[in-house]
Amino acid sequence: MQLPRFDLKRPSSFHEAVRLLVEYGNAAKISAGGTDLLPRMKYRIAAPATVISLKRIPVSEPFQDSEGNLHVHALVRLSDAASSNLVRTNAPALADAALAVGSEQIRNMGTLGGNVCLEPRCHYYNQSHAYQFMDPCFKRGGNLCYLVPKGNRCWALACSDTVPALIGLRAAAVVQSGDREYTIPVEELFTGDPVRPLCLGETDLITDIVVPAARPRTAVVFRKLSPRGGIDFATVNCAVMLKLSEDREACEDAIIAIGAVSGKPMRAGQAEKNLLGRKIAPDVIHEAAGRTASEIRPSMRCDCSISYLRKCIESLTQAALETAYQRASSGDGVKPD
């Protein structure tokens, strides 16, 4: 299958890229690696007249500022993010998540910023519509959903692997908006509407991801469940953060973020709250996993049932919490006091 014709713009700075976005507006699409955009263009579900490739923008290495915050350039390749010592040491969950994306070839092209902005996916949407599923669904600008025929909204899934990890790390995105720059927590980037998944303005670009300095007695763990070893989008993914009290027994802070089961990554707020102040023990972890599974509401999908997804959420959360507790309490891979 061939790519449709398009104009290629290759700005050498984010400023220039934003200027081009202003100039071309909706007719332009950003390529920050292209591993998601190009297949969609081949399927003709994305047909931008102009592709703005960010490939020529110089990429800086991840670095730590004086306060210990980790800055990762948005255009860092996923494979580089996964293998960077600085990322591995300060945010292992991010490195694990980056390594969980796609395959070697995809990680060598795909970027962190691109993965954060990954288009929500659906079996019906992510394929060519030359002979089947031809009427456009909501996501293709139409007025129907093949999955929920009587519904009035899109049910595509936000499948990014790095986003739950970044939420677990309380990371923020630095956004270039015109001449202005602002910072927004990664968690707040998403609308929940798969048709317009990002809260960003149409000419805004993420330039950096900032991960706050690691805290003592705190572990962030990423886990992914997928049909095969590698290449697949997650059936469910999950990141948990656990901070223990000074005696390393009770929970002082917790995040449970679940991805790939709905239009945006979800937090298990009740389960998190319930953990606070509790002494961590197997039954507490088990209870938290159970609470997460009943609290998160997975969307309908065509390849497995909601009840199955809940089981997976429970199992994945439990495994992640166990690992997080073990690391936080033993100090393994965790910032010393």
Add this chain to the structure above:
Amino acid sequence: MKCNVINTPVHNVDGIAKVTGRATYTFDVTVPGMLFGKILRSPHPHARIKNIDASAALALNGVRAVVTGKDTLGIKQGIWRRYKELCDEQILPLEKVRYIGEPVAAVAADTEEIAEQALDLIEVDYEVLPAVYDPMEAIKKEAPEIHEGFERNINVTRHIEWGDVDDAFDEADYIREDWFRCSGQAHACMETRCAVASYTADGKLAVWTSTQSAYYHQVLLADVLGLKESDVRVIAKYVGGGFGGKFELDAAQFCSSVLSMKLCKPVKIVFTREEDFIASKRRTPMYYYVRTGVKKDGTFLAREARVFTDGGAYTGMGATALYLTGFFHSFPYKWRGYRHDGFRVYTNTLPSTSMRGFGTPHATYCSELQIDLIAKELGLDRIEIRRKNGHTPNYEVPGQATIASCGLEQCLDEIEKWIKSRGELPPNRGIGISSYGFMSGGIFNRFDTPYSFSSAVVTINYDGKVDLHVGAQDIGQGSNTTLAIICAEDLGVRLEDIRVHSGDTAECPPDLGAWGSRQTLMAGNAVKMAAGEAKRQLLEFAAAQMSPNIVYDLDIKDRWVHLAGRPERGLDYFEVVKKALRGKDGQRIMGRGYYTPHRKGMISPAYSYGVQALEIDVDPETGKIKLLNCVTAHDCGQPINPLGLTGQLEGAISMAAGYGFLEDIPIEDGMVMNPNLVDYKLIRAPDMPETEVIEIETYEPEGPFGAKEAGEGLTNPTAAALATAVLDAVGVPIKELPITPEKVLNALKEKKAQ
């Protein structure tokens, strides 16, 4: 037997061309002046074509021609040529479309891009008809009629029976019945279906294409295009995979030929991956009912089975899958009474056809899982019950097949040993086993070839180097290497002395090609005969040269022509060839060989046997299965190339395990849900188990040097072994393929509730 070349592991003879990127696949073929073709396909699962208006497309700059059914002879084609009513497919239909993606028109243009644009400009007026997608629905009285004259949409029926079944059931102490459901599977060849057709003004057509049988396509194309067979040349030097999906006529071959004949210009059509998924053919999905009666001690008495197969829109090779699933469902066991009723039902979905194993992976899965359930119920050892009832050498399947070599018992011994060596397993870990067998080529000739099934020509040149011409088709399985080994062994030369010519009907003798695991035995016999004939001619001269006592036999081993029994008395092979040629007035030495099976029953001249054990781990929380170890004891008679055998085994495991737990083609209202390699789950390297093959050597009298098949048969056990492994690991039988994590979890939940 002492062999010089056979049973030495070697890399494929075309390996260097492939790994250096020099092998020219159809995908790579370009011909001067070549145009690009694209196919317009039906968006409706069932509709009458009222009108096709291509005027706007033809007006587009760069468009050279648009063809529809009206530009063809309208001949209904099929691969069962002996049965006219089963030739039911017009590749560009005149009246009706019967599945989504069926071709309705084809365009040739200067570029692929223009051809694609032109598709949007063709107006087709359809009258949409009611459609049906499931065989159990399509067989109902009120279901829409897909083909005229086929009552209840039943395309083919097949009854197989021997012994007194009812009487045998009467004697049974225990009877078990189960329903099973087996999914479809995509061939997912690396090279999608493609063709370059070049028709020239002298009335001759050349077609480069990706095929399992150049000869089949020569004949099928001649039939539908109204040409003489010999005016059609099919060239397939390198083929990027077939797996059973590339020996029927496909739309790339047909449409490029029709366009080329209209324009007298070469036209290339390459399917996109999506077209390959939606609009080619697939493994036949089946509903299986199995009833089995046994004695308390585990002796098998009777089996009765009914199968309903989803035929999709056309017959193709799918009718044979019905036949073979019926026969191999009895395999590899002895039954006093056996009855199998098969119904192939048309539906408005993509047609189903042959795929590696050809109905047998289904049959084996249902059979082996049920046998394990029976053994469990009766408290019998699962190896013992298989040993007690297994085929033995020289067994005759009543009225069906004569078996000569059979190493099933040795296979069971080896697998039993391996399982014991694993010791006590941790929880949620299990080992599944499956016995299996397969044919070494089919005897049935529904294609109605008047030629021998396989043929070969061996030519010895002045310098002693050998040209081997075969009609057998190398599709990546390594048949050129196997045949070169057989040729070198028989002639007494080295492998590097042989140059194999295959995949071109203009230079190679006719042969039915690569299907039914037939080439090692059938083409191998033809090659052996041709090599033997050439050798005999050479030895006549050698005898005259050496003038030994008349009672001596001559032989050639490793390029040394000598007296058999007195190898020190001999001559250099190359010198003998040079002299022999002069003595023959300069003619090259040439031997011809052929093979057609006779008096070997209806199915196959010989059968491979094997037992596979598969160790898996089941996550009871998510139902996810991890494949750990796979050990296969396989009786392929005399192995020809052990490295090729390992390649076949590992490839088979990836394909067959994929069928067992990952691959599926869900269809919704006739539409394929996962027509891409992201959502269609092929096994990847990290999902593969450790594999080991234990060669069980037997001698098959009908095979060349005692060899039997080692290709398709290896695909038969793995889905079954996976199902029995799940049963062993967590105690639940999953009676529906693929064995997804969700099915495992649901079954566990059900078990807990009981």
